Amino acid sequence: MKIPSKYIENAVDQISSLPGIGKRTALRLVLQLMSRSKEEIEDFSNAFILMKEHVKKCSTCGNVSDIEVCIICSNIARDNTLICVVEDVRDVLAIEATESYNGVYHVLGGIISPMDGIGPNDLNIPSLIDRAQQGSVKEIIFALSATMEGDTTNFFLYRKLRAFEISISTLSRGVSVGAELQYADEITLSRSLINRQPFEV
């Protein structure tokens, strides 16, 4: 694809550097941008520069925030004896959307993945140990992906945290709500048999 303008080519390269966007899609998006006014394009571009300039990590939980302590950690209505450990801000949003969790979070910023060269030292783990050491935390919930990397990270955290008097739990694994049994994979189904729960009316 030989684009007749090096400026458009550069813009296409930048857009297609985003994960999951190919050159062809990038060109479509760039041409749509081209059709906008100068001011609109400036607003578009400045959004990313402003974001990088102003967004920080919450000093308590590591979640993205515009202020020193994020709106969740600084909310006195939330139970800060209960910490939910997640991979990134998208998981926080997913759990917040359930409207069934009133504790606080700890955002690791990734999971341990030797294949991708991500070790425990690259993650927001020391501050979790600090929070556990302070003594007010009663329970920590591991809410990481149900993958090998997630399990590895869970185990690593468990070994660091078991010394403290804190109960540690993970999300329950089982057949999804609304899923048909015949389509559940074997591991999920076998786990949900082992972890069967008392029937409640």
Place this chain on the structure above:
Amino acid sequence: MKIPSKYIENAVDQISSLPGIGKRTALRLVLQLMSRSKEEIEDFSNAFILMKEHVKKCSTCGNVSDIEVCIICSNIARDNTLICVVEDVRDVLAIEATESYNGVYHVLGGIISPMDGIGPNDLNIPSLIDRAQQGSVKEIIFALSATMEGDTTNFFLYRKLRAFEISISTLSRGVSVGAELQYADEITLSRSLINRQPFEV
């Protein structure tokens, strides 16, 4: 989705203003951008501002170009008695990729679409008439989409151009190369029967 930072929210809004990108995908892309360095984000943002500043329309064909007359129109090896009329720069790239066309182009910048409020006056049509009037053009090929809007535009252009001594053609319509006959739609198949061609060995 309640994002805990108004700067990230703004960046997500900007990315999701692009066609075909929803809020969830936008957030994924924005978080990936957040993980880049300040310089990388500046390069990303500046690409669009520079593009808007420097890219112009070729004064001859209306294609995007960094210079007054685009590299195709100013290429003396190309046959400028043959003009291919297309909707936008992506069509130019698609035809160029075939490596089987040596004429020049005329980029309309859209097609007539009353539903979207696009009339003939919104398109790069007067300059096509000008080019036809100059007298050196021998053939004009209509290479617009095979849709109702494309056909409407073809017909409109035909009425404007038929006064000149220029042969007018359109791309052939028929069963795609490599396609199985049973999956071709009725209109395509019927057109390709009507326009059947002498068998060549």
